[in-house]
Amino acid sequence: MNSDNWREALELSVNAEQQKFVASITPPVAIALAKAYIRPDGRVVEPYGISDQAQLLGFFNLHYTPGSVEDYWIFHFFIDKKFQRSGVGSKALNELIRHLKKAHPSCQRLRLTVHPQNDAGKLFYSRLGFSDDQILTFGEPTYSIKI
Known part of the structure; x- marks a missing residue:
């Protein structure tokens, strides 16, 4: 993400029933970009746009403690509703x-949380090799997933 595409990122959205899985704020990118500035828990927060060179297709934040082995997290990962189920x-x-x-x-491990009602998300991450750590965050x- 940069000063050229942040406004475009604010236009990204998910289907209404998916909103609670991404963020409690609409648009979800707004809270994610704010976290990059605020740096919750003192972590580095890097916002990433997912693109196909021509346009933004999705978004996520990477939160981490530099030099850490296991303190790497993905937050607010989503694909815009127009591009879901396309492999993006x-x-x-x-x-x-x-x-x-x-x-x-x-980095030896990447973590993320999945909303308890997001069955499609749980299946998606499992298919990519993520495992349920049996803990709540x-x-x-x-x-x-091990890196």
Whole structure:
């Protein structure tokens, strides 16, 4: 994300019934960008747009403690409603893992939370190799993948 595309990112959205799975704020990118500035819990927060070069298709934040082994988290991951079920989400997560291996070689685990009612999300992350850690973070199941 940068000064050229942040306004475009604010236009990204999910279906109304999916909103609670991404953020309690609409548009979800607004809260995610604010967190990049505020840095909750002192972590670095990097906002990422998911694009196909021509347009933004989705968004997520990467939260981490520099040099950490396991304190790497994805928050507010979503694909715009117009591009869901097209493989964009899988490609984006695979690209993120490649990026982590290169830019953050100390990272050994990537974590995220899934809303308890988001059955499609649980299945999506499981298919990509994430496992349910059987713990709750912020009241939501925590999933992780070894890097």
